[in-house]
Amino acid sequence: MPRRHWLDPLARRVLQAAGQLPTSPAATPPPPAPPAWTMEVNRASREQWLQLPGCSDDTADLLLRLQQGGVQFSSVDELFRLLELPEQQRRSWEPHLIVHWHGDAPPQPAAAPLDLNNASADELEQLRWPEQRLQGLLRERRRGGFRDLADLQERLCLPASAIEALIGRVCFEAKRAGPSLPLN
Numbered sequence: 815m816p817r818r819h820w821l822d823p824l825a826r827r828v829l830q831a832a833g834q835l836p837t838s839p840a841a842t843p844p845p846p847a848p849p850a851w852t853m854e855v856n857r858a859s860r861e862q863w864l865q866l867p868g869c870s871d872d873t874a875d876l877l878l879r880l881q882q883g884g885v886q887f888s889s890v891d892e893l894f895r896l897l898e899l900p901e902q903q904r905r906s907w908e909p910h911l912i913v914h915w916h917g918d919a920p921p922q923p924a925a926a927p928l929d930l931n932n933a934s935a936d937e938l939e940q941l942r943w944p945e946q947r948l949q950g951l952l953r954e955r956r957r958g959g960f961r962d963l964a965d966l967q968e969r970l971c972l973p974a975s976a977i978e979a980l981i982g983r984v985c986f987e988a989k990r991a992g993p994s995l996p997l998n
Contacts (some may be wrong), residue, residue, distance in 0.1 A: 849909040855893055856886045856914060867906045873897060879964035884974025887981070888915050895982045896963070927985040930966065931959040941980075947972075959989035 829835040853862040858881075863874035887893045890911050894904050928940055930951070938948055950970050960966045963984075967977045 852910050852912050854912050854914055855890070856881065856916060866910060868903050869907075876962055876964050879968070880977065883964065883967045883972075883977060885963070885967075885977045885981075886916055886974075887913055889913055892981055927983060929987045930984050931955060931986050931989045943976075955989075960986050962986055 826835060830837045851865070853865075858877070860874050860878055863869050863877055864871070887896075890908060890913055893911070893913075894907075899907070928937060930938075935948070935952065938951065941948070943951070947970065951966075954960070954969045960969070963977050963980060966972065966980075966986075967974075
């Protein structure tokens with residue numbers, strides 16, 4: 815057992831402040847405790863999603879529908895971009911989320927998201943989809959705006975790879991009333 819200094823604690827602090835005694839190393843705060851539970855984003859069940867603070871039934875259903883369609887997230891940020899979560903909710907979810915990619919991650923461009931419910935046919939060319947798929951999108955969009963990626967996937971019967979390529983690249987605003995006119 816190491817010998818303790820014979821001075822009382824107050825006298826020891828005075829001598830340390832005066833530089834006559836070496837200071838003891840500052841106590842480093844303990845590392846934050848790991849979360850009580852974690853979940854793998856690409857394999858999570860509905861019950862696991864609902865354990866996250868503020869995760870609604872609709873959000874859990876959306877994520878499960880994407881998962882059932884074969885869609886995978888390559889990062890937590892990708893998930894947060896899709897869900898457009900507030901910063902506080904992101905911070906509360908992040909310690910619990912683990913992402914394991916089960917295949918090659920698609921490249922993610924930094925461009926502003928394309929609004930699939932309101933984009934013109936010319937703007938939709940950015941998707942680089944075959945003409946038949948673009949026509950199907952326009953036809954389905956006339957029936958009603960898309961709610962989210964899972965709705966788009968189900969209504970157009972798109973493969974998971976097509977949906978994964980859209981994450982972070984598209985959004986679904988409320989469909990504007992009336993015809994869309996050229997800006998010229």
